[in-house]
Amino acid sequence: MTSKGLTLKIAERLEEPGNILRLRLARPDGAPLPKFEAGAHLDLRLNDGKVDLWRQYSLCSDPADTGFYEIGVLLDPKTRGGSAAVHKLALPGVTFEVDGPRNHFPLAETAQKTVLFGGGIGITPMLAMARRLHALGRDFVLHYCTRSHAVTAFCQIIAHAPWKDKVVFHFDDQAVEQKLDLTRDLPAPAADTHLYVCGPQGFMDWVISGAEAAGHASANIHREYFSADVDTTGQSFEVEARRSGITVTIGPADTIAKALARAGVKVEVKCEEGVCGTCVTDVLEGTPDHRDKFLTDDEREEGTMICACCSRSCSSKLVLDI
Structure with missing residues (x-):
């Protein structure tokens, strides 16, 4: 089950060893939360004026409990701003915009x-x-x-x-x-x-x-x-956003999502590292150069989808269904 647009408050903040915060999130009115399946994560918006980011955090609480969600957040020394923002902002009583739960890591419950x-x-x-x-x-x-x-x-x-x-x-x-x-x-x-x-x-x-x-x-x-070292650079190529009627050139240090955004075609992006799947876009023509860690090997071989935040093109042009 997926629910969007939740506003949740920090009901409890616990310091765990290893610079990890254990955060319990609940509805401000105490009402039950949408159910989730093991492996699911939340998208948390981190906004304090200096940063405005979306980051993904796996749920570690019991899927049978709808009273709260619990996540763990490492203060990553290589942080791009997300984990530092959580450790700074996630104080008891503070509310956050949350999308989810979403599950790209489902459990095969019938496995022997x-x-x-x-x-x-x-x-x-x-x-x-x-x-x-x-x-x-x-x-x-x-x-x-x-x-x-x-x-x-x-x-x-x-x-x-x-x-x-x-x-x-x-x-x-x-x-x-x-x-x-x-x-x-x-x-x-x-x-x-x-x-x-x-x-x-x-x-x-x-x-x-x-x-x-x-x-x-x-x-x-x-x-x-959770994160990946991804190389987004490469040779220039063209991207046509067919439904939008826009064609852009992706430069050697550019990304598909950023170039399209400058041309007025919005691709929703959250992780910027090809791990969350938010920016997955259908490919109509061309051969993707997959740089992500999200798509499966079979999906990559099919060549019908691309993570627009980091992947590039093996062909001189990609046509996307956007």
């Missing part, structure tokens, strides 16, 4: 075995998934990887969870045998075994490539990137 891999702040959607899988009585394990116990957030939540015995902690500063070992910790590939991966890009790429090398089908390896 599920293995969750959360790296750092990537644990947040895994908590909601663990809660849901436990409620369904499914077989699962959650591997939680951080630099050390001292910077591991949500320990108290896990310690009091009825599924705490399903969680395996891996700390980088501990003995080698305690660290995540894909040859040991990946399950055997099977049609009804599903893997979920979320965390820093390097961690995710390592787990995903290891799982593929071990024989897991790409369709059974589910992933959600």
